[in-house]
Amino acid sequence: MAAQGPVIVQNGTGIEVKGRRRFATSNVFEAMLNDLSGRLTRSLDQSKSVVISDLDMSQNKLTTDQWESLFMTLGVAGVRVVRFRLFGCPTLNDEVMQKIADYFRTNLTPETAPAEMHLSDCAITAEGFEHLMSAIEETELYPLINPQQPGAKGWPLYLRLENNYISEDAIRQRIDSGLIQTFTKQSKAQKSEPGGAKVNLVVMRENSSCPQKQGPPPAPENAPPPKHVHDKFAEDQQRLTQQQQQPQQFGWQANWMARGITPQAAAMALPAMLGYGSMVRPGMNVGGCQANAMRPQMMGAHRPQMIMPRPQMMGMQSPQMAMQRPTAAQGIRPTTTATQQAQQFNGNWGQNGSAAGKGAAAAARSRGSVGTVGNAGSAADRSRTPAARKPAAGGIPKPWEEHFSEEYKIPYFWNSETGESLWEKP
DSSP, X not given: OOOOSOSEEEETTEEEEEOTTOOSSHHHHHHHHHHHHHHHHHHHHTTOOOXXXXXXXXXXXXXXXXXXXXXXXXXXHTOEESEEEOTXXXXXXXXXXXXXXXXXXXXXXXXXXXXXXXXXXXXXXXXXXXXXXXXXXXSSOOSBOOTTSTTXXXXXXXXXXXXXXXXXXXXXXXXXXTSEEEEOXXXXXXXXXXXXOOEEEEOSSTTOOOOOOOSSXXXXXXXXXXXXXXXXXXXXXXXXXXXXXXXXXXXXXXXXXXXXXXXXXXXXXXXXXXXXXXXXXXXXXXXXXXXXXXXXXXXXXXXXXXXXXXXXXXXXXXOEEEEOOOOGGGTOOOOOHHHHHHHHHHHHHHHHSOHHHXXXXXXXXXXXXXXXXXTTTOHHHHTOOOOOOXXXXXXXXXXXXXXXXXXXXXXXXXXXXXXXXXXXXX
C-alpha cells in the first residue's frame, strides 16, 4: 500500500520520509530530494542536529543515479537515519549496494550509524552482500554502545535480507566468522559485546539462514509487482494520528469506552455503584451525561415515586431523597439495550472498578437499590462527607435497619418499607 499525505513530515522524534510507492516519475523524486536537502541545510545553518527517524523508500524503481543522489545528500548533511526501509526495490542491486557500502565507510560515525536496514525483496546477490558486510567489518560503527556506559553490550545492526539472490554459502560464512548473529522474530534480537557480532540478521527458523531466491535477479521491468506488506510501525503511527484527532476522553469515560461500554449505559450503572440508587432521574447529570435518554422503560407499571422524608433537625445532613423500589410483582423489566449494557458493566465493575465503587455497589445490593442522594443527586451533595463516628448504641425501631457504608466507613440506617436512608439513628 502506498503511503498517504505529505512525503516528508516532522514528528516528535525527527523527520519522517514516507516515500513508499510514490516515486513513479523522476519529478516526484527530485521534489522530495530538494525538500529534504532544504530542511537539512536550514538545520545545519542553525547549528541544529537532525534525525530522520524513518526513511521509507521501499517498493520504488529508482535509478542508480537517484540512489546515489539520496545517499550523497544524507552523507553531506551528516544526518542520522535511524531506520532505512528500502525493501521491495527491484533496482536496488549490487551496484547500489556498493554506493551504500561507500556511505558506511565514508560518512557514518557511531553517532550517525543506522539502527535498522530493511533490504528484503530486492535484487542483491552475493557480490552486493559482500560489499555491505566488508564495510561493516572494516569500520567500528557496531555494536551501537551507549556512550554513558562504555564497555557495556551494544546493539548490532538490525538487518533484513530475505528473498534476495544471495547464496546460502556467502551468508553462512559470515555467520560462522562471528560477524553476523541470527535471530527469529520469536526469539528477539540480542545485544553483543564490544568486538562481537556487528549484525543481527533476521531468519525464519533457529540455526538457519534467511531464505533466498534462486537464479539471477530479473530486469526491473520484469520484476513481480510489489506485494502487500503488514507494516506494524505504519499502523501504529496511523492509530496514534487517529487518536490525536479524536476528542480526548478522560477518567471514567476513557475507562468505560476502552471496555466497549457506551457512556449512556455507564451513566445508568453509575448511581447504583456510587450509592445513588438503581435508577437515574430525568435531567440528572451523571458523570457528564444527561439521563433524559437513559431511563429504563417500564412495562405495566409506574416509575418509582420520589419520597421526601420529614424535615430533619438542625445539624443533620441535608434532606435525603430516595427511590421507592418497585416490587417484583409489578413485572417491571428494563427493556433498553443501554440498560442491558449497564447490567453487564455492573458485573464487570467488581473486577475492574475502584475500591470505592466496589464498596458502594455492595452497600447498594445489601439495602436494595437505594443510596444517598441529596438535592436531586448532584455531585456537590455527595461531597458533604459525614464525619466519622461510632455505631449507634441501643436498638432501632422497625422497619429501620442498620448498615455500614464501605465508602465513608460509618454506619447508616435504611427503612426497608419506604426506602429512606439516614445517617443519624431514627
